[in-house]
Amino acid sequence: xxxxxxxxxxxxxxxxxxxxxxSVQHPLGVDGTRLHEWVFATRSGNAMLGMEGGDTGIDDDxxxxxxxxxxxxxxxxxxxxxxxxxxxxxxxxxxxGDEPPYHHPVFVxxxxxxxxxxxxxxxxxxxxxxxxxxxxxxxxxxxDGADVRIGGGPATIQQYLRAxxxxxxxxxxxxxLLGGGERLFDDLGDATRRYECVEVVxxxxxxHVRLARTSA
Amino acid sequence: xxxxxxxxxxxxxxxxxxxxxxSVQHPLGVDGTRLHEWVFATRSGNAMLGMEGGDTGIDDDxxxxxxxxxxxxxxxxxxxxxxxxxxxxxxxxxxxGDEPPYHHPVFVxxxxxxxxxxxxxxxxxxxxxxxxxxxxxxxxxxxDGADVRIGGGPATIQQYLRAxxxxxxxxxxxxxLLGGGERLFDDLGDATRRYECVEVVxxxxxxHVRLARTSA
Numbered sequence: 001x002x003x004x005x006x007x008x009x010x011x012x013x014x015x016x017x018x019x020x021x022x023s024v025q026h027p028l029g030v031d032g033t034r035l036h037e038w039v040f041a042t043r044s045g046n047a048m049l050g051m052e053g054g055d056t057g058i059d060d061d062x063x064x065x066x067x068x069x070x071x072x073x074x075x076x077x078x079x080x081x082x083x084x085x086x087x088x089x090x091x092x093x094x095x096x097g098d099e100p101p102y103h104h105p106v107f108v109x110x111x112x113x114x115x116x117x118x119x120x121x122x123x124x125x126x127x128x129x130x131x132x133x134x135x136x137x138x139x140x141x142x143x144d145g146a147d148v149r150i151g152g153g154p155a156t157i158q159q160y161l162r163a164x165x166x167x168x169x170x171x172x173x174x175x176x177l178l179g180g181g182e183r184l185f186d187d188l189g190d191a192t193r194r195y196e197c198v199e200v201v202x203x204x205x206x207x208h209v210r211l212a213r214t215s216a
Numbered sequence: 217x218x219x220x221x222x223x224x225x226x227x228x229x230x231x232x233x234x235x236x237x238x239s240v241q242h243p244l245g246v247d248g249t250r251l252h253e254w255v256f257a258t259r260s261g262n263a264m265l266g267m268e269g270g271d272t273g274i275d276d277d278x279x280x281x282x283x284x285x286x287x288x289x290x291x292x293x294x295x296x297x298x299x300x301x302x303x304x305x306x307x308x309x310x311x312x313g314d315e316p317p318y319h320h321p322v323f324v325x326x327x328x329x330x331x332x333x334x335x336x337x338x339x340x341x342x343x344x345x346x347x348x349x350x351x352x353x354x355x356x357x358x359x360d361g362a363d364v365r366i367g368g369g370p371a372t373i374q375q376y377l378r379a380x381x382x383x384x385x386x387x388x389x390x391x392x393l394l395g396g397g398e399r400l401f402d403d404l405g406d407a408t409r410r411y412e413c414v415e416v417v418x419x420x421x422x423x424h425v426r427l428a429r430t431s432a
Contacts, residue, residue, distance in 0.1 A: 013387065013425060014401035014408065015231045171229065173389065175413035175425055179406060185230035190395060192230065197391035202418040209229060209391055 002140060003147045003167040006157055007066030009184070010035040010172045010206070016181035017154040024082050027095050029181050035174050038205040039063060048101040058203040062170070071143025073106045074135050076156030080108045080125065087114050094125065105142045107135040109156060132159050154182040161191045166213065169195065173207040218356060219363045219383040222373055223282030225400070226251040226388045226422070232397035233370040240298050243311050245397050251390050254421040255279060264317040274419040278386070287359025289318055290351050292372030293326045296341065303330050310341065321358045323351040325372060348375050370398040377407045382429065385411065389423040 011017045012035060019029025026032060039045035043054035044063035054060070081092045094100055099121040107126050114127040128135040139148040150157055150166070160166050171184075185192065199210040227233045228251060235245025242248060255261035259270035260279035270276070297308045310316055315337040323342050330343040344351040355364040366373055366382070376382050387400075401408070415426040 013389075013413070013427075014404075173229075173423070175416050177401070177408040177411055177427070179404070179408050185393070188230075188395070192393040192395050195393055197229070200391045200418060200423065202416060202423060207389070207416065207418060207423045211229075211393070 002071075002143060002145055004136065004160065004165055005070070005147050005149050005168045005170070006152075006166060007149060007170045008039070008063060008172055009152065009157065009170065010038070010174050011184055012174055012176050012178040012181075014177050014179065015183050015185055016178040017152070017157075017184045019178055019181040022078060022082060027082070031178055032181065034176050034178070038172070038174065038203075041205065050099070058201060058208070059205060062172070062208055066149070066170070069147050070104065070149045071146030072104055072139035073102050073149050073151045074132075074139050074156070074160075075106060075108055075151035076153050077108055077110045079151055079153045079156070086112050090114060093117055093119065099123070105139070106151070107139050109135055132156075132163060132165075136160075136165060154184045157184060158186070158188060161188055164191065164194070164213075168213070169211040171209045171211065173209065175206070218287075218359060218361055220352065220376065220381055221286070221363050221365050221384045221386070222368075222382060223365060223386045224255070224279060224388055225368065225373065225386065226254070226390050227400055228390055228392050228394040228397075230393050230395065231399050231401055232394040233368070233373075233400040234398040235394055236396045236398075238294060238298060243298070247394055248397065250392050250394070254388070254390060254419075257421065266315070274417060274424070275421060278388070278424055282365070282386070285363050286320065286365045287362030288320055288355035289322045289365050289367045290348075290355050290372070290376075291322060291324055291367040292369050293324055295367055295369045295372070296324045296326075302328050306330060309333055309335065315339070321355070322367070323355050325351055348372075348379060348381075352376075352381060370400045373400060374402070374404060377404055380407065380410070380429075384429070385427040387425045387427065389425065391422070 019032030021030045038059055041055055042060040042063050043056055044060050046054040080094055083092055100119050100123040103122040105124050107128050110127050110129055113129050117125040194213050195211040196214055198212045201208050235248030237246045254275055257271055258276035258279050259272055260276050262270040296310055299308055316335050316339040319338040321340050323344050326343050326345055329345050333341040366376055410429050411427040412430055414428045417424050
């Protein structure tokens with residue numbers, strides 16, 4: 001059975017998956033880039049940006065594995081861009097330049113319809129205004145037997161967790177304190193009770209934790 | 217210079233340092249004992265309870281190190297017992313039996329004065345109603361050049377963090393989700409900005425993180 005996965009979701013020691021105050025200047029919130037320094041130290045992290053170099057090892061393996069077997073990605077609107085409300089002139093085409101590092105269909109949750117946006121390298125952004133389950137159905141349809149990944153941000157992952165739809169959640173604990181931002185583990189009620197830890201492994205930089213939904 | 221330390225403070229992946237609903241039946245809150253299973257798997261953890269057996273290794277080393285060089289402990293009233301308000305008949309003498317595992321003076325923060333309580337094995341509980349700084353001053357005085365440790369609970373550690381008084385904070389991330397309870401990293405404002413991670417090491421059971429206050 002194809003799965004709904006979250007991979008390489010970085011959280012600080014104080015539980016923040018994004019810093020406060022997201023803007024064009026701070027796509028991950030103020031100080032949020034500190035959550036992702038470990039990514040760009042890896043070979044696979046650099047390759048996502050079209051660059052060479054970087055380390056191999058545990059972190060690189062997890063970054064690479066995060067892309068394997070994924071046929072579609074779902075993301076919240078705030079992960080796609082800083083615009084709130086209507087799309088305006090529709091010139092915003094994501095944070096990632098002409099060739100985003102997805103190379104498959106990406107479903108962006110929004111209240112505001114917009115035509116699909118086809119980018120170089122196989123990424124097409126589809127804007128879904130019918131809610132998280134419609135996005136999931138469409139994503140599994142186009143993934144055609146492959147897994148679907150939720151890219152983020154925290155609020156989108158929370159929505160899918162509350163709905164009990166996520167099969168695997170791979171967290172990366174970054175040993176920093178952000179002091180504020182968007183928490184992953186907030187307002188989840190009993191939604192996390194069905195998850196158990198199936199792997200913990202630390203690199204010199206971060207600690208990887210894999211959680212899986214129990215069948216019970 | 218002697219330090220104010222927190223050692224072996226266990227938190228869940230979702231950030232809880234104690235479960236919800238502390239009571240006589242659940243001293244660490246409902247499900248809170250799951251935060252401490254790693255302690256009682258170690259030789260030093262068992263020794264605290266007067267028992268033999270248990271594992272050596274990383275976790276055992278950290279448990280043992282948590283006691284080294286400590287001359288006094290400070291704890292919140294809820295860590296001392298489940299009684300709220302006045303002390304009543306004063307028969308409550310802690311969770312730990314006749315010989316508590318401290319073996320030095322312990323300062324219990326409370327609004328309600330009570331005479332000192334001398335236990336077997338060198339532990340005396342002193343009840344301090346003058347606030348966190350008075351407790352700290354008295355603790356450093358009796359520690360006589362040794363370090364002072366804050367035992368907990370989370371609310372007490374938060375008070376000392378907000379006041380900028382903690383020098384070292386050793387967290388133990390336990391790979392479970394509690395879903396509720398008392399968070400360590402809440403309502404701290406900018407108090408964590410001056411801390412940086414100086415060590416991360418994982419055992420098969422948990423991940424140890426040592427944070428230290430920067431001199432800046």
